Amino acid sequence: MGKHRLEGADDAVHIAIDLDNTVLDATSAHVTYYNLASGLSLTPDDANEFYIYLKYGWSREERDAVYAKYGHEIHWNSVPYPTAVNCLRQLAARHEISIITARPEMFRDVTVEWLKHHSITYNNIAFVENKLEVCVASKVDVLIEDGPHYAEQFAQLRKPIILFDQPYNRMVTSEYVMRAANWSEVMAHIDRLAEKPG
Numbered sequence: 031m032g033k034h035r036l037e038g039a040d041d042a043v044h045i046a047i048d049l050d051n052t053v054l055d056a057t058s059a060h061v062t063y064y065n066l067a068s069g070l071s072l073t074p075d076d077a078n079e080f081y082i083y084l085k086y087g088w089s090r091e092e093r094d095a096v097y098a099k100y101g102h103e104i105h106w107n108s109v110p111y112p113t114a115v116n117c118l119r120q121l122a123a124r125h126e127i128s129i130i131t132a133r134p135e136m137f138r139d140v141t142v143e144w145l146k147h148h149s150i151t152y153n154n155i156a157f158v159e160n161k162l163e164v165c166v167a168s169k170v171d172v173l174i175e176d177g178p179h180y181a182e183q184f185a186q187l188r189k190p191i192i193l194f195d196q197p198y199n200r201m202v203t204s205e206y207v208m209r210a211a212n213w214s215e216v217m218a219h220i221d222r223l224a225e226k227p228g
C-alpha cells in the first residue's frame with residue numbers, strides 16, 4: 031500500500047489547483063508589467079521569487095498600486111505551462127476540480143475569462159488566501175500548488191500536496207509533499223493517489 035494512497039479513492043478524487051506559477055507562468059507576466067511600471071529591465075530568472083515585487087524594491091503599498099493598474103493585463107496575458115491545459119482537461123474528465131487562487135476578487139472576471147479562453151473546465155472556483163481552510167471545508171484530497179507556505183501548512187495537517195517545483199520552494203521537504211517538475215509528473219502523482227488499492 032502506497033504511503034499517500036487516498037482512502038476509498040478507487041475513482042474520482044477532489045483536486046484543488048492553484049493558478050499562478052502552477053498552471054501558468056505568472057513570473058514572466060508580472061516581470062513584463064513590473065518592468066513597464068518601474069523602468070527596470072529584470073528577467074524572469076532575476077525575479078524568480080514568490081514575492082516578485084521585493085526584487086523591484088517596492089513596499090507592499092507600491093506593489094498594490096502597480097498590481098491594481100496592470101493586474102488585468104498581467105492575468106490576461108499569462109501563458110499556460112506546457113501541456114497544462116491538456117492535462118487539466120484529462121483530470122476534469124475523471125475527477126472533481128476546484129480552482130483555488132489567492133488572486134483578489136477584483137480579478138475574478140479576467141480569471142474566469144482566461145480559463146474559458148483556454149478551454150479549461152472545472153467544478154468550482156474560489157478566490158481566497160486561506161487555502162487550507164477552504165480545502166478542509168470542501169474535503170479536497172490533494173492540492174497542486176507552488177507556494178511554500180501552503181505546502182508547509184498542508185504537510186502539518188498530513189494532507190498530501192503536489193508542489194509544482196519552483197526555485198523559491200526547494201527548501202520545503204516533507205513526506206506529504208510530492209514534487210513535480212512539470213505537468214507529466216503532476217499526472218503521475220495523481221494517478222498514484224487515485225489508484226485502486228490491492
Ligand SMILES: [Mg+2]
Binds near residue numbers: 049050176
Ligand atoms: Mg501560485
